[in-house]
Amino acid sequence: MRLEAQVTVEGRDVDATLTVGAGRTLALLGPNGSGKSTALEAIAGVVRPTRARIVLDGRELVGAGRPVPPRERGIVLLAQDDALFPMSVLDNVAFGPRAAGRRDEREVAGTWLARVGCADLAARRPGELSGGQARRVAIARALAAEPRVLLLDEPFAGLDVEAASSIRTMLRALLADVTAIVTTHDALDAHTLADDVAVMDRGRVVEAGAAAEVLTRPRTPFAARMAARVLVAGTMRGGALELRGGARVPVSGGPGGGAAGAVALPPSAVTLVVGDAPRDRALAWIPDAVTALEPRGDEVRVVGSAVTADVDATVAARLDAGAAVWFGVPRGLPAYAL
Amino acid sequence: MTGPRWLVPLAVAGALLVALPLVGLLARASWGEMWSLITATASLEALALSLRTSLVATALVLVLGVPLGFALHALQGRVRAVARAVLLAPLVLPPVVGGLALLYAFGRRGLLGGPLEDAGVSIAYTTVAVVLAQAFVAMPFMVVSVESALATHGSRREAIAATLGASRTRILARVTLPALGPALATGTVLAFARALGEFGATLTFAGSLAGVTRTTPLEIYLARETDPDAAVALSIVLLVVAVTVVAVAYRPVAGRAVR
Amino acid sequence: MRSSARVVAAGVVALALGGCAAFSPDSEGAPSTAVTHVLDVYAAASLSEVMETLATGFEEVLPWVDVRVTYGGSSDLAAQILEGAPAAVFASADEAQMAAVADEVAGEPVVFATNTLTIAVPEGNPAGVTGLGSLADDAVATVVCAPQVPCGAATATLAELQGVDIAAVSEETSVTGVLGKVAAGQSDAGVVYVTDVARAAGVEAVAIGGADAVVNRYPIARLKRSDFAEIADDFVAYVAGAEGRAVLADAGFGAP
Numbered sequence: 001m002r003l004e005a006q007v008t009v010e011g012r013d014v015d016a017t018l019t020v021g022a023g024r025t026l027a028l029l030g031p032n033g034s035g036k037s038t039a040l041e042a043i044a045g046v047v048r049p050t051r052a053r054i055v056l057d058g059r060e061l062v063g064a065g066r067p068v069p070p071r072e073r074g075i076v077l078l079a080q081d082d083a084l085f086p087m088s089v090l091d092n093v094a095f096g097p098r099a100a101g102r103r104d105e106r107e108v109a110g111t112w113l114a115r116v117g118c119a120d121l122a123a124r125r126p127g128e129l130s131g132g133q134a135r136r137v138a139i140a141r142a143l144a145a146e147p148r149v150l151l152l153d154e155p156f157a158g159l160d161v162e163a164a165s166s167i168r169t170m171l172r173a174l175l176a177d178v179t180a181i182v183t184t185h186d187a188l189d190a191h192t193l194a195d196d197v198a199v200m201d202r203g204r205v206v207e208a209g210a211a212a213e214v215l216t217r218p219r220t221p222f223a224a225r226m227a228a229r230v231l232v233a234g235t236m237r238g239g240a241l242e243l244r245g246g247a248r249v250p251v252s253g254g255p256g257g258g259a260a261g262a263v264a265l266p267p268s269a270v271t272l273v274v275g276d277a278p279r280d281r282a283l284a285w286i287p288d289a290v291t292a293l294e295p296r297g298d299e300v301r302v303v304g305s306a307v308t309a310d311v312d313a314t315v316a317a318r319l320d321a322g323a324a325v326w327f328g329v330p331r332g333l334p335a336y337a338l
Numbered sequence: 339m340t341g342p343r344w345l346v347p348l349a350v351a352g353a354l355l356v357a358l359p360l361v362g363l364l365a366r367a368s369w370g371e372m373w374s375l376i377t378a379t380a381s382l383e384a385l386a387l388s389l390r391t392s393l394v395a396t397a398l399v400l401v402l403g404v405p406l407g408f409a410l411h412a413l414q415g416r417v418r419a420v421a422r423a424v425l426l427a428p429l430v431l432p433p434v435v436g437g438l439a440l441l442y443a444f445g446r447r448g449l450l451g452g453p454l455e456d457a458g459v460s461i462a463y464t465t466v467a468v469v470l471a472q473a474f475v476a477m478p479f480m481v482v483s484v485e486s487a488l489a490t491h492g493s494r495r496e497a498i499a500a501t502l503g504a505s506r507t508r509i510l511a512r513v514t515l516p517a518l519g520p521a522l523a524t525g526t527v528l529a530f531a532r533a534l535g536e537f538g539a540t541l542t543f544a545g546s547l548a549g550v551t552r553t554t555p556l557e558i559y560l561a562r563e564t565d566p567d568a569a570v571a572l573s574i575v576l577l578v579v580a581v582t583v584v585a586v587a588y589r590p591v592a593g594r595a596v597r
Numbered sequence: 598m599r600s601s602a603r604v605v606a607a608g609v610v611a612l613a614l615g616g617c618a619a620f621s622p623d624s625e626g627a628p629s630t631a632v633t634h635v636l637d638v639y640a641a642a643s644l645s646e647v648m649e650t651l652a653t654g655f656e657e658v659l660p661w662v663d664v665r666v667t668y669g670g671s672s673d674l675a676a677q678i679l680e681g682a683p684a685a686v687f688a689s690a691d692e693a694q695m696a697a698v699a700d701e702v703a704g705e706p707v708v709f710a711t712n713t714l715t716i717a718v719p720e721g722n723p724a725g726v727t728g729l730g731s732l733a734d735d736a737v738a739t740v741v742c743a744p745q746v747p748c749g750a751a752t753a754t755l756a757e758l759q760g761v762d763i764a765a766v767s768e769e770t771s772v773t774g775v776l777g778k779v780a781a782g783q784s785d786a787g788v789v790y791v792t793d794v795a796r797a798a799g800v801e802a803v804a805i806g807g808a809d810a811v812v813n814r815y816p817i818a819r820l821k822r823s824d825f826a827e828i829a830d831d832f833v834a835y836v837a838g839a840e841g842r843a844v845l846a847d848a849g850f851g852a853p
Contacts, residue, residue: 071502099502546774560746566676
C-alpha cells in the first residue's frame, strides 16, 4: 500500500506532500505547531483540506473528482487524545471489525487487546483507564480495523517515560508490515520506528528521505535540530571545511574543493571553552558568540550562531547571551555534500 | 470563591422570594384530608390523564426534539441564531400566546387543523390536543439540551469513528447518542416536568373536559372555585414532582464527566 | 371612628400609588383636587366596560376621587378579599361569591343588575344552532362553563329545567374561555350571558327561549376595611341608582 498525499489546509497554513512506501513507516518530524497533526487529519478526512490529492496504491482517493468518504478510505487515524468511545474497551476495539460487517468482531478485538497487553481491561470503560492503557487500547482499536494506512499522531505524547518506552517497543513490532505515518517531535521516535523521515517546518516539508540519511546527514540547520544534531556547514578546501567566519574543521571524505559540505554530530560531542584560544590540537576550534541558553535537565544547550553544544550546568552558569566562546569539534568526521 | 458580605441579605431575600410561596402552599394544606383529596375521582382522573399525556408528549419530544437539536447544531451563523430563537420561543412565550398559536395551527379552522377537519380528523377537544400542547412547550428543553451538548462534545470522536469505517447511522447510535446520554436524560426529565405542568396552552387550545383534556393543572384551576383544599392538595403533588424532577435532572450532569 | 394617623397613612398611600394630581400641572387652580382619594373597586370581569363608564361618571361627580377598578373572576376577587386585598367595594357576578365574603361586607349587599343566558355562535352560525335543543347534538361542538363556576352552574340549571342534555366538548373555567373558542371557530356554540355576547367580537347570539327562568344577580357592597366609607357608600348608591341603571341597561344588563 503505497501512499502519496498532497494536502493543503489554508486555514492552518499547511501545504505538505508526503509519500510512504508499501509496508514502510514514515516519521513526520517537526516541532509542536508545525502542522504535522493537521496534515494527518487532512489525509484521514478528519479535517477538510482546501485542496488535496491522495493516491493509495495507484487509486486516487481524493483529487479531481468527488472524494472517497473517510469511512471508505481504509486510512485510520490514531489521535493524540485517543478519542475512545463511550463504550467498553472491548467494544471500542471491536468497533472497526463490526463496522466492516465481521461476525467474529469480539474474537478479533480480544486478539488485538491481548497483542497490546490489555486483555484484562476488556470490560472497563474509557474513564477507568490510565493514560498508557488508553493509548494501548486506541492502538488496538486502530489496528483491529485492518487499516490500509495507519496514521499515528504523537503516539507517545502525554505519557510518562515508562509507558512511552514500553509502547514504543510494542509499536516497533506492530508496525513492521503496516504502511504508517507517525508524527513526532522527538528524533528518538524517528530512529526507533521509522524507515523514512520527513521534516516539517511551518506547514511545509523541508526535508525528506530515508531515516538514516535524514537523521544522520541533515541538510538544513532546522532538520539537524529536529534530528538532535549540530550541523557544521561550510565550503570544502583542502580536506577541511572552511566556515564563514574563517575557522577550519578538518574532515574525512566529502565533496571536492569549493563545494558546499557539512558534518553533523550530537551537541553532546561538541566541547565548549570560555576565554583564550584553546591549545588542544585534537579538536578543531570555532570561535563563536552565545545566542541562546536552553536548560535541559542537568545540562544546558549553549546555542551559538554556527555551532551548538550541550554542556554541564556549572559551566553554563557563567555564560550570558553574547559571551565569546570556543566550540571544539572532533577532527576527521565524515563530511557530506550539501 | 465567596463574595462580599453584602451579598448575603440579598441572597436571603432571593431565597425567601422563591421559598416563601412554596411554604405558603404547604401551610394551607389540610394534611389530614390530603390522601382522600388526592384520591378523589376528579383528582385521580386528572392525575392519570396528566401522567398519560405527559409520557406520550415526552416520547414525542424525544423522537422529534433530538433530530431537531442535531439539525440546529448543523446550521451556522445567523441562520442558526434565528432558527434557535424561533425553536426556543415556547420556552419564554406566555402560555396563552402558545395556546392561541396552537389554536390557529391545529384548531378546527387552523392552518393544518382546518384541512384535517375537512378530512374527518378532529384534533380539537381530544387528548391528542393536550399532547400537542405539552409537546409544543416541552420541545425546547430537549432541543437546547441536545444542541448545547453537541456544541461542547465536538465532532472529533465521530470523525475518528468514520475513519474506522463506520456509517453515519452507526456513529450516531454508538458514539454520539451514548455521549449525549446525560444531556438526553436532563432534556427528557425537564420536558416531562414541563409537559406535566402545562396549563395555558392546554386551556386555550385543548379545552377542559374531565378525563379527556382536563389535566391536573386545569383541575387545580377549576377546583380553586369550589374546593380550594383539593386544589392545594393537587398543587402539592405537582410541587413534589417538580422538586424531585429538578433534583434528578441536575445531579447526573454535575456528577458525571463525559469521556 | 378612624384614627387620624390612619387617615394620614391612607393619604400617603393614595399619593404614592395613584395620586400625583396634587403635583401635576393639570391640577393648578383646582384646589379641591389637592388630595386625591383612591377608591379601590373589585369588579367581576364581565362588568369591565360598564364599570369603566361608571367609574368615570362617578369621578365627574366627585373630582377628588380616583376610582381604581380591579377586574377578575368573581371567585378570584373573593379569594383575594378574604386574603386581605385592599378593596373598598366589591361588585360580584354572582351572589354565592358575595356570600363567601359576607364577613368582610359592611351592611347588606345590593343587587344592581341581572343577566340571563344566551347561546354564542361564530359569525354566520356555521352549525345552524337554533336553540338550546341544538346543543344536545354531538355534531355541534359546544363549550360551556364548568358547573363549578357561576356561568356553568346557571347553564346546568337551565339545561335541566328544559330537559336538554348538552353534549359539551369542553367545560371552561370562565366565560372568556367559552367566548374565545367560539370566536375562533374552534367551537360551534357556547352558553354565556347576554351581556358577554354584546361585548364580544366575532360572535353572535342565538336566544334561548325561556332563559328568564335562570336569572343571574349581580350584588355590590362596601367592604368593612374601606377607608372612606362615605365615598364607598356613595359609589355603591351611584351604581345601583338611576345613573348606574342607565349605563347597565345600555350594556344589556337587566334590572334587578
